[in-house]
Amino acid sequence: DTGVSQNPRHKITKRGQNVTFRCDPISEHNRLYWYRQTLGQGPEFLTYFQNEAQLEKSRLLSDRFSAERPKGSFSTLEIQRTEQGDSAMYLCASRSQGARYNEQFFGPGTRLTVL
Amino acid sequence: GQQVMQIPQYQHVQEGEDFTTYCNSSTTLSNIQWYKQRPGGHPVFLIQLVKSGEVKKQKRLTFQFGEAKKNSSLHITATQTTDVGTYFCAGGSQGNLIFGKGTKLSVKP
Numbered sequence: 001d002t003g004v005s006q007n008p009r010h011k012i013t014k015r016g017q018n019v020t021f022r023c024d025p026i027s028e029h030n031r032l033y034w035y036r037q038t039l040g041q042g043p044e045f046l047t048y049f050q051n052e053a054q055l056e057k058s059r060l061l062s063d064r065f066s067a068e069r070p071k072g073s074f075s076t077l078e079i080q081r082t083e084q085g086d087s088a089m090y091l092c093a094s095r096s097q098g099a100r101y102n103e104q105f106f107g108p109g110t111r112l113t114v115l
Numbered sequence: 116g117q118q119v120m121q122i123p124q125y126q127h128v129q130e131g132e133d134f135t136t137y138c139n140s141s142t143t144l145s146n147i148q149w150y151k152q153r154p155g156g157h158p159v160f161l162i163q164l165v166k167s168g169e170v171k172k173q174k175r176l177t178f179q180f181g182e183a184k185k186n187s188s189l190h191i192t193a194t195q196t197t198d199v200g201t202y203f204c205a206g207g208s209q210g211n212l213i214f215g216k217g218t219k220l221s222v223k224p
Contacts, residue, residue, distance in 0.1 A: 033211065033212075035214075040216070041216055041217075042119075042121075042203050042205075042214030042215050042216050042217050043158060043203070043205075043212075043214045044214070045211045045212060045213060045214075048211055056211055059211075091157060091158075093158075101160075101163045102146065102148065102163055102207060103148070103160040103163065104148075104158075104160065104212065105160070106157040106158045106159070107157065108156075108157055109157055
């Protein structure tokens with residue numbers, strides 16, 4: 001197991017509802033990434049943190065998407081006013097800056113279904 | 116923006132045949148990484164290439180990084196059923212990774 005955990009693993013919601021996902025990275029990793037993956041596609045980068053600082057958020061899909069990592073440990077991804085097009089797998093990954101390889105360790109993902 | 120393209124999208128092989136997937140970036144990359152995602156699983160890191168023209172081997176897998184650092188390939192010799200999955204290349208740029216769409220490999224025993 002990679003050590004990155006995500007909760008919940010599955011979320012079914014109705015259009016217009018808000019949802020929040022949680023990611024717990026490997027404890028010594030200071031970088032945390034969020035991706036979205038739809039069927040038949042590669043992971044699509046959304047945003048990333050170094051410790052508690054959000055270093056890149058321009059690729060968040062819309063202003064309905066926001067992410068936080070308040071204490072530099074776990075992170076949350078919130079989607080407000082969900083739409084059917086938001087249905088996808090949301091993946092979290094972490095890595096240690098300065099490690100020999102820039103390997104990202106992925107969690108199992110949260111599968112979102114918007115009805 | 117930066118794009119990473121992979122071909123083919125699908126590859127069906129007989130067990131024992133070789134397999135190659137190709138990756139091309141629209142921009143020069145600082146590094147390229149390869150990941151494997153098993154059906155129902157999450158991406159798992161295979162390798163990172165950094166140097167122009169670099170070649171790395173892992174058992175039956177051979178990875179290459181182009182001289183211009185804009186393309187890469189993964190070659191699997193004598194595929195096995197355990198090689199089934201989707202192989203993604205991911206280009207490193209400005210702190211994040213841009214993934215290709217992947218090549219889905221199926222292996223017929």
